[in-house]
Amino acid sequence: MIKQDLLLRAVIPAPVLAAGVFAVGFTPLAWATGVVYALALVLLTEWGLRRSGRGAFGPADWITFARAILVGCAAALIADGDFALGWLVGLVGVALLLDGLDGQVARRTGTASEFGARFDMEVDAFLILLLCIQVSRTLGLWVLAIGLMRYVFVAASWTMPWLTAPLYPSMARKTVAAVQGVVLVVTVSELLPTSVTLVLVAVALASLTWSFGRDVVWLARHRVAVSHRPARIVAITRSSLRRPLGHAWPSHNQAA
Template identity: 40%
Template sequence: MSLAESDAAPPFPSNGDQIPAVLLRNALKVMGLVYVLSIGIWSIAAVKLPLENHVPFAAGGLLAVIYGLVIYGLPRHHHASFGYANLVTSLRAGFVSLVGATVLLSEGFGNAQSDGLVWAICGAVLFALALDGVDGYLARKFRQQSELGARFDMEVDALLIMVLAMAALALGKAGIWVLAIGGMRYLYFVAQHYVVALRRDLPPSHRRKLVCVIQVVSLCLVVTPVVQEPLSGWICLLALVSLTYSFAVDIRFQLKA
């Protein structure tokens, strides 16, 4: 679960390096193919669920922005090819983009007849979750670990958690405070620009990995139609407490280092 390191990661740096032409071509080819595949999947989903026409268009726009940021970060990928790991992460980004567009823009999400749509969203989340860890394994197997790959992976996870927190709010499963689960990562990102100590590296931690899994699993469970208040609120609260503890431990370490 790549978000495990997200509470320690600095913003994407720009070192002025030129992107090797072969890497740029390969990255554009991989992301282009995944983008077309995603459009096909979204089109099928729009017919089957159904979804309003503007939802897949919004998902496409979001995915294009994500891929644009990946291109910006390519100087931090010191390999000749984009790699199988980043291909998997690109595919996960496609699913997360559609889930995000559905939660934010579909009028059918959250109404009394939306159970089928909600279950479909949960299925997409579980599929994306199943792919998580595969990218890390592939990066290690083919020796293509990079700062870009790790950051790409964790940001997709962070976006997924934010979207699930919004879904929990939209479905009335918890109060507006649930957005703190998804927003804490981004508040930390902003704080890094003002507090130099928060840019210090953190040692690897199984705790962060576990806490990240707790966030995704808890929010996905809460979003399902079978979990209602007050149980849903308590599950979200426990997830938030665990996340707050994880951030507190790491921030304390950084400030004391």
């Protein structure tokens, strides 16, 4: 069963990439990007499963895997740079529509897991980064700050473990997180004038900076209190990985 699961994960991306070649006209650069992404996807999911003590995907994980493949196709398009905008919007749209379905399936089938929650969040985060790369081509490199901020936060937590402590529930944080995805998708679709999207993306970045800054300050103020309960922090942080349905963006320290 485990070997069959791994084989499926290794084989499934191939026909999807092949379809991309014929349907979209993937160039060698796009093809290479897709192949590297597919290999990384298979290897990282296998590593994650082994680390979590699981040998195979659950029903919800396959939905997340399907979303990850769509994100990989989007990555191939963006790497190429010369594509019909409708393809990218379509891929991203389907990937976002499927977001939350995996969590719903996991809960209904009783197969929710830390691995599944982490996998879901990593796919979301990488999709946001890809959208930032695409938007930066028209608005400037500063847009990348939206997609990179979360990764910088995670990297900082390696030297400052107190950043991994659980955060208090916040509707403002959830709202800011959702806004990032919505604004980036609207900007990529080119439905609005550049002047309007420039303001929207700037406001989105400002709100995200405020959200991260507020949480970092809160964590810094409480780091002495939590530093004496490392086991408790690990337990709470792991449980916090199971985020509510519908987030377009993972909470900062949930992927640390």
